[in-house]
Amino acid sequence: MNQDILEIITQLREELRQHNYNYYVLDNVAISDYDFDIKLNKLQALEEQYPQYFDTTSPTQRVGGEITKNFRTITHENRMYSLDNSYSKEDLFDWEKRIQKNLGTENTEYTCELKYDGASINLSYKNGKLISAVTRGDGFKGDDVTANIKTIKSIPLQLKGQFLDSFEIRGEIILPLDGFNKMNEERIAVGEDPYRNPRNTASGSLKLQDSVEVAKRPLDCLLYHVVANKIPFETHFETLEKARKVGFKIPKAIKVCKSIDAVFEFINFWDTERHNLPYETDGIVIKVNNLHQQDELGFTEKAPRWAIAYKFKAEQESTVLNEITYQVGRTGAITPVANLGPVQLAGTTVKRASLHNADQIEKLDIRERDTVFVEKGGEIIPKVVGVDFSKRPSDSQPTQYATHCPDCETLLVRKEGDAKHYCPNEFGCPTQITGRIQHFISRKAMNIDGLGAETVELLFEEGLIYNYADLYDLRIEQIIPLERMAEKSAQNIVDGIELSKKVPFEKVLFALGIRFVGETVAKKLAKHYKSIDKMMVASFEDLTNVDEIGDRIAQSIVDFSNDLSNIQLIDRLRNYGLQLEMSAEFQANQTDKLQGKIFVVSGVFHQMSRNELKKAIEDNGGKVSSSISKKTSYIVAGDNMGPSKRTKAESLEIPIITEGDFIEMIT
Ligand code: AMP
Ligand code: ZN
Numbered sequence: 022m023n024q025d026i027l028e029i030i031t032q033l034r035e036e037l038r039q040h041n042y043n044y045y046v047l048d049n050v051a052i053s054d055y056d057f058d059i060k061l062n063k064l065q066a067l068e069e070q071y072p073q074y075f076d077t078t079s080p081t082q083r084v085g086g087e088i089t090k091n092f093r094t095i096t097h098e099n100r101m102y103s104l105d106n107s108y109s110k111e112d113l114f115d116w117e118k119r120i121q122k123n124l125g126t127e128n129t130e131y132t133c134e135l136k137y138d139g140a141s142i143n144l145s146y147k148n149g150k151l152i153s154a155v156t157r158g159d160g161f162k163g164d165d166v167t168a169n170i171k172t173i174k175s176i177p178l179q180l181k182g183q184f185l186d187s188f189e190i191r192g193e194i195i196l197p198l199d200g201f202n203k204m205n206e207e208r209i210a211v212g213e214d215p216y217r218n219p220r221n222t223a224s225g226s227l228k229l230q231d232s233v234e235v236a237k238r239p240l241d242c243l244l245y246h247v248v249a250n251k252i253p254f255e256t257h258f259e260t261l262e263k264a265r266k267v268g269f270k271i272p273k274a275i276k277v278c279k280s281i282d283a284v285f286e287f288i289n290f291w292d293t294e295r296h297n298l299p300y301e302t303d304g305i306v307i308k309v310n311n312l313h314q315q316d317e318l319g320f321t322e323k324a325p326r327w328a329i330a331y332k333f334k335a336e337q338e339s340t341v342l343n344e345i346t347y348q349v350g351r352t353g354a355i356t357p358v359a360n361l362g363p364v365q366l367a368g369t370t371v372k373r374a375s376l377h378n379a380d381q382i383e384k385l386d387i388r389e390r391d392t393v394f395v396e397k398g399g400e401i402i403p404k405v406v407g408v409d410f411s412k413r414p415s416d417s418q419p420t421q422y423a424t425h426c427p428d429c430e431t432l433l434v435r436k437e438g439d440a441k442h443y444c445p446n447e448f449g450c451p452t453q454i455t456g457r458i459q460h461f462i463s464r465k466a467m468n469i470d471g472l473g474a475e476t477v478e479l480l481f482e483e484g485l486i487y488n489y490a491d492l493y494d495l496r497i498e499q500i501i502p503l504e505r506m507a508e509k510s511a512q513n514i515v516d517g518i519e520l521s522k523k524v525p526f527e528k529v530l531f532a533l534g535i536r537f538v539g540e541t542v543a544k545k546l547a548k549h550y551k552s553i554d555k556m557m558v559a560s561f562e563d564l565t566n567v568d569e570i571g572d573r574i575a576q577s578i579v580d581f582s583n584d585l586s587n588i589q590l591i592d593r594l595r596n597y598g599l600q601l602e603m604s605a606e607f608q609a610n611q612t613d614k615l616q617g618k619i620f621v622v623s624g625v626f627h628q629m630s631r632n633e634l635k636k637a638i639e640d641n642g643g644k645v646s647s648s649i650s651k652k653t654s655y656i657v658a659g660d661n662m663g664p665s666k667r668t669k670a671e672s673l674e675i676p677i678i679t680e681g682d683f684i685e686m687i688t
Pocket of ligand 2: 349426427429431444446449450451
């Protein structure tokens with residue numbers, strides 16, 4: 022009997038592993054999320070019921086949950102070396118000459134691989150199972166980040182076939198650009214500074230204490246090197262091919278080259294083509310392909326003799342920095358901006374670049390009228406990376422960082438631990454005032470139709486509004502006299518404002534523009550506290566106990582709630598009739614029935630409107646998405662569902678359900 026159970030468990034694990042491999046390593050889909058979840062849930066249930074069959078490499082172990090307060094230091098069994106660099110074809114010819122002399126033969130061939138720009142990692146396997154994952158550290162010792170690494174789904178916890186009994190495999194933990202940009206969009210939306218680059222973000226992710234947080238980040242792992250006592254293959258290339266077969270993600274851009282000329286063709290091709298890759302690379306790594314030759318060549322103090330990196334020239338140009346100006350955001354944060362003489366960089370004209378903060382300017386000693394180097398790393402905002410001191414004007418003076426707000430002249434403050442200066446004049450600084458109102462009316466917040474960013478500025482300049490509550494006092498006769506304002510537009514504005522009184526509480530909460538409270542956080546808070554009053558009296562501790570609310574968000578809410586002007590504003594909003602609590606109907610209808618499920622709604626419905634349907638999904642804890650992907654759990658199809666949607670759903674094997682099926686699901 023128990024033998025049968027074990028067989029079922031083993032079979033489920035194997036199936037799920039294969040699906041993970043297809044999806045995360047091969048980029049193929051063979052199963053819908055729905056079917057995957059069913060199998061995973063079944064496995065989870067069996068593992069709970071039969072704890073004797075627990076296995077650290079089970080696919081159920083990928084969701085995270087382990088907290089690491091201090092990462093254990095582990096000595097590498099085999100040192101992790103760095104690489105020597107080369108920058109030209111001549112450098113490569115010199116390298117070839119050295120190794121051929123060393124080997125006493127001209128019979129050498131090379132593999133060329135991309136140099137992935139991330140955080141290096143060493144994975145140890147024994148008998149087909151992942152044993153540990155350790156960061157590079159100083160090359161001799163690194164940190165044990167196994168719990169975090171397990172959440173990266175392209176890393177096999179259990180190999181798919183016979184490879185070596187005991188070995189290490191090395192690679193790079195990367196954050197693909199798409200995922201990186203998405204993370205940054207979310208940060209910017211809540212007024213946080215964006216992450217600087219994918220590499221640092223990837224390596225920072227490995228050291229997060231909560232592996233559940235790591236699981237949420239779209240990290241990936243590209244592997245490039247197997248280390249073992251004895252490798253039963255002839256070449257590096259063959260070893261990687263075999264490793265790919267047993268489940269490792271080894272990028273396909275590897276080429277065996279018989280000469281440095283051929284190596285250079287590879288380099289030239291990827292120097293431009295790399296911009297089309299989903300992740301960042303900073304060069305090419307050239308390795309002697311034959312493993313016996315590698316052994317013979319061995320290592321220097323720092324690096325293998327059998328490998329060399331070729332660094333791409335970063336896309337860098339020099340130009341004149343005309344002026345440093347300062348920008349205020351709606352939260353009061355000051356950003357210094359370099360206004361540059363226009364320069365072509367990676368296909369676009371660059372005129373401005375962020376200088377980040379005062380420390381950065383001081384560190385690089387950047388001054389007005391300097392000739393500076395501007396770089397575009399990957400697809401991200403251009404940055405000033407240095408100064409051409411040879412061109413500095415003789416009468417140049419060190420930059421005095423702004424002491425006062427460029428907009429309201431208030432003395433700037435800088436809190437301890439904060440990289441940025443702030444304008445503390447929250448309620449008097451024009452940019453902060455209009456910025457907050459513009460955020461309030463925006464589509465994802467109060468969605469006030471007819472009222473645009475410029476009109477807000479106009480209304481403010483005319484002295485008609487100072488805060489978002491003032492919007493509700495506006496009368497049409499006050500708006501019509503504004504420049505270029507037609508009566509109809511004025512009416513639209515008034516109507517839009519009136520209509521916004523019906524906007525549900527969670528959106529109002531987001532609209533208030535509390536620092537660090539973005540859309541998702543606002544939803545969480547609204548659902549938890551159910552009214553603004555309960556949230557505003559909540560203590561710091563109480564706030565941090567809410568799912569996904571950390572210290573920083575909690576503190577920001579406490580600060581907001583203790584401010585007398587905010588309390589008065591909220592009172593006014595209440596008197597105008599805005600929704601400051603979850604509707605009774607909402608509160609009665611909330612369930613978790615669809616927790617974790619993602620729906621796409623398509624077609625025409627009969628029993629509910631499309632919007633009612635979407636609301637029902639969210640009320641029951643599900644999510645609505647507008648496009649079908651591998652992640653979609655169900656498609657609720659009405660009449661006339663688009664044929665292309667249907668084809669896509671069928672090819673991804675996503676269950677298509679009717680309105681009736683859906684209603685049954687939630688009742
Ligand atoms: P550097 O950090 O510039 O000294 O470059 C050495 C690092 O490049 C190694 O420690 C690896 O982490 C990384 N690297 C990225 N891609 C590769 C690759 N294909 N082969 C070897 N090392 C690589
Ligand atoms: Zn100001």
